[in-house]
Amino acid sequence: MTTVSETSPNVQTSVACPFCGILCDDLEISTGPSGLKVTKNGCSKAVAGFERQVSDAVPMIQGKPATLPEALREATRILSAARLPMYGGLGTDVDGIRAVMALADKSGGVVDHALSEGQYRNFKVLQSQGWFMTTLTEARNRADLFVVVGSDLHQLHPRFFERIVNPTVSMLSETPAKRTVVFLGNGLDTSGVSGTGIGDVITIPCALERVSEVLSALKAELKGAPLPGGEHAGVKADTITDLANRCRKAAYGVMVWAPPSLAFPNAELTVGLVSELVKEINVTSRFACLSLGGNEGAVSAGAVCSWQSGYPLRVSFASGKPDYDPLRYVIPKMLATGEGDALLWISSFTPDLGPPATTIPTIVLGTPGVKITGTPAVFIPVGTPGADHAGRIVRCDNVVTLPLRNLGRSTLPKVADLLAAIELAL
């Protein structure tokens, strides 16, 4: 436990921030009786996440205050009575997901993360083609060309450009080549790219759902067989030729996207094209993909579910074995079609990740203030890993796992402990 002095606030350094998938861990946060204050290296998401007041929430049954044991008993009763419980949201850390998996296995339930739709734009490509990926430190120190594919990275990850694209020194050189940054798509915020390390910044405007046409033309160009026609999705052939040349000449190019940004039908085809393009360039020179996203503990959920069940979420344990069906075990879809008869929803990071509206009995393990439509059968306020209790969380590149610290913001319980208690009682 962190000791909090009444008079001088305690400042913690090297704090990891769980409020987006890139998990910056260089924050300084002061802890005091009035709450947490991000004093260094905080972005808007970090400030909103850490500085929120969470103290006044209590467990509720049908909207009425209850004790924690009563709420846990009621949650256990609902899950025992359910034929097909659904475990959704899953905004929690590694230990939280481990506890979800144990409970889903025991109760024969379905597991799916609230941001799975975005992650499945990637998983579908991974499972059918694979890819050549890189990671944050590798990109930061090696890349001389970033191609941002249809994703508003600055909005999702406010410090991505500062930490990965803008640095002026690298492991390999004190004077690395200036980085070229290409934004492919309409309306992408380029304001994060700045500084002496940056060379050309190019925007190629194009409707997001037509980015794949530009990528197809780029792939044809790289293969030495340019597509006929003067324009592709409104982008001039010369622009595509120029981009192809930049890709060929890059010492190490990176195509970056954030799956949540590619929110249009069949977006996995766009991700698939990026993968194929990068594979194509690697025949002669070096290039890699970099997928961001992974907010709300989504990467941890996908990773833990994969190592424990073999599959990245959208798994049902109803038969006693893991049954994988990424088209069927989609919780919003199951709710819409009346599959599943109880919902346990976890949102321990941000209040935005509320449960979908439903008439089936719903148990919410949520950070205080989590947006809920209607009255859930059970609400239990929970701590945020990295603010209210310690934990661990997997970064968007699926390589680095960061330790999350107990900053003593509140004494709200851990999701993992609550679920373990339910599992034991079930």
Next chain:
Amino acid sequence: MLIKFTGGTVYDPMHGVNGEVRDIYARDGKIVAAPPEGTRVDEEFNLKGRVVMAGAIDPHSHIGGGKVTIARMLMPEDHAGQEVARGDLERSGCGHAIPSTMTTGYRYAEMGYTAAFEPAMLPANARQAHLEMGDTPMIDKGAFVMLGNDDFFLRALAEKRDMSFIKDYIGWTMHASQAIAVKIVNPGGISAFKFNQRRLDLDEKHVHYQVTPRDIILTLARGMQEIGVTHPIHIHGCNLGTPGNDETTLATIKAAEGLPIHLTHIQFHSYGTEGDKKFSSGAARIAELLNQHKNVSIDVGQVLFGQTCTASGDSMRQYGNTASANPKKWVMMDIECDNGCGVVPMKYRDQSFVNALQWAIGLELFLLVDDPWRIFLTTDHPNGAPFYYYPHLIRLLMDKTFRKERLATIHPDAQMASILSTIDREYSLYDVAIMTRAGPARSLGLMDRGHLGPGASADITVYEDLDNREAMFQTSLFVFKNGNLIVRNGKVVKIVAGATHVARPQYDSAIEKPLKEYFDRYHTMQLGNFRISDDEIVASNCGHTGGECGCVIVQPTKARVS
């Protein structure tokens, strides 16, 4: 609690016990000397006619860490039809080539294994590797941390930093990542690939750091010896899977200059270029040189036929293998200026000349290397085959009639290209006990594992003495972990967590100053967050899989030289 294991036929090579009928006693999880006559025995197992060995130890099996989970994600079709139902005790799971973590633990235990070591833990990915191992119940775990492709090491070598600096860095990395040994994968090659070098032979220079794989191997071999870690540098050499790499392997053995080294999955590094297809066995030459070099130990990385999914840190060579991907998909990664990985599905077919000869080359190596203390039984799970094919492999080694029958079924040209039909050697139960127990324990420095003498952990496996050695090793009659009966008749009867073994060589903590500056300047992770505490490991080994807590066991190291 005193347990007596009565009258079994005991194979305990650490104490020279070769098939003698003996009684063994265990008290409170440890093996003890025979108590005075009249001492009350709380529980007795009559093992007359049964074979008794220490629990088996797999010294090289990819069971935890990012690339294994990437392989799991990549291959849903490999899991389909291979789901394992939840039991009264066991969690559900699945998987053929790359089983889920809990299923991995159960399957190891059912075969009589009580420990397995993850040989390729990336420093950047160490926390996840320990989390996955923490979700692998029943067996003890440990990991070899990968060095030699990371920028910090390569620049230290390029700047000719003194040996004590290098040793401090090795020691610090082992502590911080909670490792028991150090591995090097394609020395310098993973890094070179990031600079668009497509091969790096033993004496080729890395374009950026201007160092050679030979420099890297020698430095790490010397460093490991001088910091007193028992397991020598664990080497996945240059040119994995490339015809002609037998020359590289021969040169690497000599390059060690007598320093202790371990060459891993040597089968994948024993390919010549003879014959119409320019692919031949280099096993005989390599085995001959190994027999002369007592400083070198190996594990084989046997190929067995069927679908698997290869997962390696060697992005350079795995990228070179992508044309053989089956099914046609793969993942490569450049990781954190630290390492890489390559995941390539592979289907080894007995009617493919190359695959069939790979199978034969592995067996030739097993049968031509004469000292079972220096050769360990591995398939480099999942790269040559899933680990639970071991019983089949043991039968191939112990039963020449069976082996020759199998040989007659593979691609005819591969039969002709192999000398396997001329080798009559059969492994004995004593040899198998060395290769799967005593040898790995001694090599890894596990003082209290792999033997049945007083003080050892009561990790004991009992088999029926069946003529069919595959059936015998498939289904253990009893497996005890720390004196607890965990498997009976090949079925899990009690869940335990298993411990994590580490080694902690001495280092000067002054190394943290340059390291901190380096992390602050270049990395996306803070030095303090990189370090994994004991509490994290213990918490990770607890509760998630059932059973009691798994602790951290610090195995002894020798005093550091200078």
